[in-house]
Amino acid sequence: MTAPERTVYLDHAATTPMVPAAVEAMTAHLLEVGNPSSLHASGRHARRIVEESRETIAQAVGCRPGEVVFTSGGTEADNLAVKGIHWSRMDALGGTPRLLASAVEHHAVLDATDWLRDADEADVRLIRVDATGSVDLDHLRELVSERPVSLISVMWANNEVGTVQPIEEIVAIAAEHGIPVHTDAVQAVGAVPVDFAASGVDAMTITGHKLGGPYGVGALVVRRELELTPLVHGGGQERDIRSGTLDTPAIAGFAAAVELAVKEQADRATRIGALRDDLVRRVREVVPDAHVHGGALDPLGVHRLPGNAHLGFPDCEGDSLLMLLDAHGIETSTGSACSAGVPQPSHVLLAMGCDPVQARHSLRFSLGHTSTAADVDAVVEAIGPAVERARAARAR
Ligand SMILES: Cc1ncc(COP(=O)(O)O)c(C=O)c1O
Incomplete structure (x- = not known):
């Protein structure tokens, strides 16, 4: 052939x-030395790039810069949200609260909830969807009314069939019971309008390589007031929620891509x-x-x-x-x-x-x-x- x-x-x-803007922003910093946590001039330069990138991303997705926690991508951000919020709420609620996710979540969420069920005996329940893949809000209402719930995780838009979920209604149901909501917005940012603050969600996953940025970088946007147990321990670089030296060039490329994708959405x-x-x-x-x-x-x-x-x-x-x-x-x-x-x-x-x-x-x-x-x-x-x-x- x-x-x-x-x-x-x-x-x-x-x-x-x-996108070319992300390649340019990333390559501009590849040959520069400087750990953003170092105090000398090179470190401060790297820190400035990271913080400017954080501001750019915050502006594009409608959150405060301090709410952007950089991660290695969507999978890590989903795991951090699901396990981190569930564990911290478990401490607050006591016992083994229920954990809810939609039945059509990405494996980064579903395998994390499965793991919590097996390792921690979490009471994981999947929220049913209809024939279009949209969450069944009556089933959600039923599940939240039965016993305390640590977290509801429902993606903004589905990666397989493209269904955009009724996030506003889900947040309204969660709010009646004081339950935090995490949304995986990996497929949504740049494709449909996404505004973190206006949506009322408490945590939101985004990633670089789905919107024109590099692989291996993403973020969990987390409301400042939300308690979260860290998964990766070490230098505490990201608000003590996530440790690890930040990848300055990738973060600069990620920010350039998010900015452009949202502007051109x-x-x-x-x-x-x-x-x-x-x-x-x-x-x-x-x-x-x-x-x-x-x-x-x-x-x-x-x-x-x-x-x-x-x-x-x-x-x-x-x-x-x-x-x-x-x-x-x-x-x-x-x-x-x-x-x-x-x-x-x-x-x-x-x-x-x-x-x-x-x-x-x-x-x-x-x-x-x-x-x-x-x-x-x-x-x-x-x-x-x-x-x-x-x-x-x-x-x-
Ligand atoms: C909806 C959704 N969530 C999470 C991920 C994982 O993101 P990443 O590849 O950045 O780890 C993907 C990628 O396939 C996805 O489509």
């Missing part, structure tokens, strides 16, 4: 290319949402029984991320389709994870009511800031033959 002429990258929800949403709608419409012309998983297409991102197209192709293994498109240079994703070499259906689709067979028919196209109309044309050209071959392979 001849190598594809170009890569059509449609996996922006997994990671998105760095509305324009990007309009452009990317239109491309996504075009992709779905034209794929369905070629493969009429392909169907959309999740909420209605909604270019402005009120209920669904503008760049997300999650499609089910009946009688096709999503993994086969992925590999067939990859051979044409088209890069996509299935929500399935491999366990011992066997693809497992996505927990998100199962929670939305898909059966395991339907769940394995799916493919996620996620568009982002570098997506073009030519990318959509390439998918439309390749999808028909790819689906035919995947169906034939399955029938064999």
Whole structure:
């Protein structure tokens, strides 16, 4: 087989290319020496860059600079929120309070809650979602009314099907019981409007590589009044909540990316949402029984991320389709994870009511800031033959 002429990258929800502004901000500091905790001039210079970056991020996401706690990315920030808040509330509430997370959270939250259940006997309950992946608010009301709850963790927007959660309503329910709310906003910042203070949440996860910044850097935004037990002990660099020497160049790149993504959010949403709608419409012309998983297409991102197209192709293994498109240079994703070499259906689709067979028919196209109309044309050209071959392979 001849190598594809170009890569059509449609996996922006997994990671998105760095924007030039972030590359510039990061590389400008790579050759500089200075630990931001050192007192000499080089250390003070590094500290100034870190603090200016903190201010930039705070301004972009609507929090105070002192509320930004830098971490190594989204996974660490989610773990810090879930375990750190649960443990500190456990001390305050006594006993083993209930811990709530939605059934469609990323594994960074769900595996942390599973771990707490196994290691600490936490009473973990998953909040049900409807067929679009949106949290069932009546179930949440029921779960919070039964016994004390340490934390509610519900993501701002889902990474697989793009569903934007009713954060305002969740915060209102939590507030009636004095329960803190954590939200994983990794997929949301830069894609839909996000304002930490206005949302009323107590902690919020963000990460660099999903919005045009570098890998390996993120933050947990934490309300100053919220008590949190640290997970990583050492020099106490980040308000004693998180230890470790800060990565000054990565933080500068992260801040530049957040600033730009938020500034361009509305324009990007309009452009990317239109491309996504075009992709779905034209794929369905070629493969009429392909169907959309999740909420209605909604270019402005009120209920669904503008760049997300999650499609089910009946009688096709999503993994086969992925590999067939990859051979044409088209890069996509299935929500399935491999366990011992066997693809497992996505927990998100199962929670939305898909059966395991339907769940394995799916493919996620996620568009982002570098997506073009030519990318959509390439998918439309390749999808028909790819689906035919995947169906034939399955029938064999
Ligand atoms: C919703 C969500 N949360 C958390 C993460 C983990 O973030 P990171 O890759 O920065 O650890 C991801 C990335 O896949 C994600 O999509």
